[in-house]
Amino acid sequence: MLPVWTKLTKLLDVRTPVVLAPMGAVSNGELAIRVSQGGGYGFIGTDLNDPISFSKELDTARSRLGVVGPDAPLPLGVGYLGWLLDKGNRTQQLLNIALEKRVQSVWLSFGSNLGKWVEYVRQYDSQRTIEHKTLIWIVANSLEVASRAINEWKADVLVLQGCEAGGHGHSEALPLISLLGLVKSKFSNGPPLVAAGGIVNGAQIAGLLLMGADGTVMGTRFAATVESSYSPNxxxxxxxxxxSIRTLVFDTINGPTQWPDGINARALRNKAIFDVEAGVDFEERKRLYHEAVKNDDTSRIAIWAGSSVGLVNDIPSTLNKNKDLVNQVHQELIDSLRDASGFLG
Incomplete structure (x- = not known):
């Protein structure tokens, strides 16, 4: 299958500009490995990992991806929430493990001290006995954050997350098309720009590449795969x-949210939200929610989902002979780019 060459695919040495979002409780090592094996780029989400299992996941990825030698870069990434890193302890330990294992990329998002962690990674790399540069990906929901990521933090990759994205994002984020256009107009010679939010097929990816994106992040589409850590329900x-809708209901159900100011999340609307609208007492809502979690009752538990969830209509395997999702999306991208050329002449 034909590769698609962009600043991002050249940087990562992959054949398709499809990136798996590092979704907590979704993007496990198996899913990240399969996306990378399919020619895309996999990220592992870390917020629910313990150090021992996480280290084993990275060792498994090194073996499965055919990386020879412990000093060779591991061609996938790991995602970290800035506000969890600020709390230290386990999350910082997970970052140290990823750096020790020489992952190619680290994804940083949602924190008031991201610059501190950029410097932490840079310092770690500078002290290695064998040279290795970790690519730092920064998530930006606004032109202001994008400017800091490029000018101050010298991000290697900038992820532009629009309001369409499933899971957590800024409540005042622009639609992706507007955000991408704005940042592209200001930083045409900057790092690779990766579009995130409501992307589930190759036609959407083609449109974003034509608008100036160098790659795209897919979350919801990969959440609905055999390999994801989401439950069958x-x-x-x-x-x-x-x-899907933007809400804070699922974050506040356990008390005050620890996410930075302005952050909410996009999820499917269900009884947990109806309970709030009906004025159900908080303690009762909390009881009902935890009972639902125990029973995997999706009528109340959180299901994070982007704005294009209505276009997700099956649960394929990410990489197999019968229905290979990565290659399917890549072929849709190729076909769409060919169709677009038909408008000329």
Whole structure:
């Protein structure tokens, strides 16, 4: 299959500009490995990992991806929430493990001290006995954050997350098309720009590449795959859904949210939200929610989903002979780019 060459695919040495989002409780090592094996780029989400299992996941990835020698870069990435890193302890330990294992990329998002962690990674790399540069990906929801990521933090890759993205994002984020256009107009010679938010197929990717993106992040589409860590009920919920909404209900159900100011999340609308609208007492809502979690009852538990969830209509394997999702999306991208050329002449 033909490769698609962009600043991002050349930087990562991959054949398709499809990136797996590092979703907590979704993007496990198996999913990241399969996306990378398919020619895309996999990220592992870390917020629910313990150090021992995480270290084993990275060792497994090194073996499965055919990386020879412990000093060779591991061609995938790991995602970290800035506000969890600020709390130290386990999350910082997970970052140290990833750096020790020479992952190619680290994804940083949602924190008031991201610059501190950029410097932490740079310092770690500078002290290695064998040279290795970790690529730092920064998530930006606004032109202001994008400017800091490029000018101050010298991000290697900038992820532009629009309001369409499933899971957490800024409540005042622009639509992706507007955010991408704005940042592209200001930083045409900057790092690779990766578009995130509501992307589930190759046609959408083609449109974003034509607008100036160098790659795209897919979350919801990969959440509804055999390999994702979502439960079978959550995956069916994605397939049956037609839309999602932005809300703080699921974050506040356990008390005050620890996410930075302005952050909320996009999820499927369900009884947990209906309970708030009906004025159900908080303690009762909390009881009902935890009972639902125990029973994997998706009528109340959180199912994070982007704005294009209505276009997700199956639960394929990420990489197999019968229905290879990465190659399917890549072929849709190729076909769409060919179709676009037909408008000329």
């Amino acid at each position: 959550q995956k069916r919920g994605l397939v049956e859904a037609t839309k």
